[in-house]
Amino acid sequence: MQKEQTTNHDELLAKYDKESAYRVNLQKWAWIVSILAISLTVFQLYTAFKGPYVSLIQGAIHLGSALALIFILYPAKQSMLNKPGVAWYDAILALLALGANLYIVINYTRLTTQAVIRGYNDVDVIIATLGVLLLLEATRRAVGLPIVIIASLAILYGLFGQYFPIASYRHPGFDWERLVTRLFFRTEAIFGIPIQISSTYIYLFLFFGVMLTKTHIGKFFNDLAFGATGRMTGGTAKAAVAASALQGMVTGSSVANTVGSGSFTIPMMKRAGFKPEFAGATEASASTGGQIMPPIMGAAAFIMAEYTNTAYSEIIIIAIIPAILYFSGVFMGTHFQAKKQGILGLPKSQLPTFKGLAKRMDLLLPLVTIVGMLLQGYTATTAALWGIGAAFFVSLFRKDTRLSFRDIIDAFEQGARVALPVIVACASAGIIVGIVVTTGLGGKLAGGIIDLAGGSLFFLLVYTMLACIVLGMGLPTTANYVVTASMAAPALVAFDIPVMAAHFFVFYFGIVADITPPVCLAAYAGAGIARANPMKTGVVAVKLAIAAFIIPYAFVYNPVLLLQDWTWLTLLPAVLTALIGMAAVSASIMNYFIIKPNVIERLLLFTAGLALIYPNNLYISMSGLGVFILIGVFQYLREKKNSHDKGLAT
Structure with a gap:
């Protein structure tokens, strides 16, 4: 078996x-x-x-x-x-x-x-x-093939830029000798920043993830998630979300996360009563969110640190609130769906005990080591090395986590295997970036996007979002971020959007491409495990991950959510209203609040949610909160009346 x-x-x-x-x-x-x-x-x-x-x-x-x-x-x-x-x-x-x-x-x-x-x-x-x-x-x-096509088109543009049909995008063109040697022998293309980061600490963090898998420390994260949420309403789905968030702290592949966690969580969700499409979508949306969950966040976050000239320790702190909002949105979606279907939690006998979990809390040491060292100002390389050492150390004290010599050799080999796609994606993305920088295409594209938006920040964000999602359908997250950070992010920065907000915006939308139909590979993987319709699974995944489509707009309009120029007086209300707003939007999308809403209530819930998330306007947010509370009161009274009428009928 x-x-x-x-x-x-x-x-x-x-x-x-x-x-x-x-x-x-x-x-x-x-x-x-x-x-x-x-x-x-x-x-x-x-x-x-x-x-x-x-x-x-x-x-x-x-x-x-x-x-x-x-x-x-x-x-x-x-x-x-x-x-x-x-x-x-x-x-x-x-x-x-x-x-x-x-x-x-x-x-x-x-x-x-x-x-x-x-x-x-x-x-x-x-x-x-x-x-x-x-x-x-x-x-x-x-x-x-998609990233190869884009890189090849970039090379052709470098060679024949003088013939480009749009005059404003033309350049004199390079001869082959000058172009190819520039790409392969210089540190501005193939061996540019992405491969430099990959050849130092990205590889180490990937190896750290392998060590957690080999020592079965990663399984402890699943046990923690089920122990914390398994007894709640819809406990299997909530545990899947929590487990994927914890696994996402140390891994960065949407599809691999979906298959790895989903092979265990999806069958449990189906047995609890969730439909196959919902079970596959829950795991896909949660696993995709793993790439925005600190401290590891996938390879792209390391490159972001270099591009934005920001310490990686600051990146992981900045990412905390958006990640909490994302997973809260998915968590709420599973809650409302479970309430709608009347799915309860797992019995206590099927869940890890608090006492059993407490005895294994030392297995969190590798993660605590990495986070602690990063926050103390150590380099990412040093933190990763100590994290790897801590994983090996804590594995020695239990038979089920201890590594044999053969296991260690396998871990060394697996460390290289998991890094291969990241390495070549970084190198090929380097070709694109090298051409963009050398030909001046980046500045021209930024100006073109701004002109297309007609001076409207909202339309600029929409066009950038679409570009990131389309690119993300064919490029892995790391390559997607490298390309969009070179082409799209400068347009946002030129519009006076803070650098961190601009880069997080393109980072987020590159990631959600993995669950956005028609090319939603994480959702397809989840559907494969659940034996569900892939496209329906993708649609449900988008509903669950609706936060990922709203939050980037929120932190562009209100950079306080990214801890930019914040105080506690500005941060706490922004986070609180955003969380309540996510609950309202999620209730509307999942078509259930206290009871199933009618069409008007559903529209009002969605509008109220957006109003609560809308930044820097207390009156709009309070109006949204008032509508949210009123709908809750009306639904509570209606539900109470329905229960009373049923009691009389009985």
Whole structure:
């Protein structure tokens, strides 16, 4: 039974998550994969302890190892996944990819000094061309075609910008030699900020997540969630939301979170009485929110720290209130749905006991270590290393968490495997950013978006939101953020929106693309587990995650929610009214409050919710609160009357 569940888990990941569609029958190549993967993890840990090499060398070793592993692990076609061994041409591509990047390491001094002054030779151009093409092919295999298409279009724009149909977006164009060497031998494109962050602390935090999984510490988060919420109305759904929030603290993949947690929570929700579409949607929306849940928040948050010149410790503090609002919205949605269906909580006998949980509270030490060190001002690299060490330390005291030597080796290998898609996504996004910066496209696009909005902040936000969601349908979150932070965020900043609000806005809408139809991969994964209609699951997920579509507007109009220029007198009312507003909106969307509302009540609840969330206007917020309370009173009296009438009839 356990083997069957594992197989279904892997099949779903391979189907809905391009990053997990890798060869399983490697035969003798398994040893090569293990050696390469373990070597990459050792290299990352070594440079974390000793300090990284210069960014170009560090990035080249990081990317070259990842490309070699991808060509061995990911076949050219998905239909070849189950074929034994590795195709001969993939072995050659792996060697070429590794060699092209090691060429940078070996020739670093010449490439960064003499070649910059005197020009690159023919071999340099060939190696750079090979490096770019192999990166694009590896990205297609491990991440998907959309990001490759966008990167390829960016390269074409760099080459033939003088022929662009819109005159205001034209530029003189670059010849191939100048463009490709700029992309592959400089630190402004492929080896720009995204890959520099990936080659230092993103990898370490991904490895930290692997350590929590391997030691079964992550399972303790699920137990905490079920212990805290399992007995409530609709307890299974609320526990799924809480568990995904806790898991999201240490992982950053919507689909992987959905499949990992959902294989346990979705069947429980269905047994409790929730419809399959709702069960799959609950897990998908909660797991997607994991990417905005501090302290880890997915790889994009680390890049945001660099782009905004903000310490990562500040980023995770700034993200707390939006994350609370998001998960509160999903939590409320499950509550109203459970009330509508009359679904109660789980019996006490099926839940972890407080005493049992208390005995295992030391398993929170790795997470506490990371958060504590970040807040004390230590670097993200140092915090991650101590977190990894703490996870290993606490695992030693219990048989079910203790790692054998084989487990440790597997963890080192898995650390590299989970990082591969992130590495190539960062590198390919670097191509796009490099072209955008080099050609001046970023400034032109920002001006174009502002002109299109006609001077209206609201329309500017709407157009930016649509761009982020559309891009997010084809790009992983990290790449989406890198691109939109380069193209869309500058337009928001130019409109005098605070830098943090602008970047969080594009960050949020890039994430919700994973549950926004028609391409909503997290919802599809949840539907696969629940055996539900994928599109219906996506629609329900959007309803549950409605907070994610409202909150970004709220913190742009009221940056106090992002702790910008705040005081307790401005922050507390803003958070309180936003929470009540989320309850009103959620009740309207889920079509249930104290009792099922009529059409007018439903519209009024939605309007009242928006009024409560509307910032910086006390009268509007109080009007919304008044409407919310009145509807609650009317519904309470009506429900009481209905109960009385039923009693008389009985």
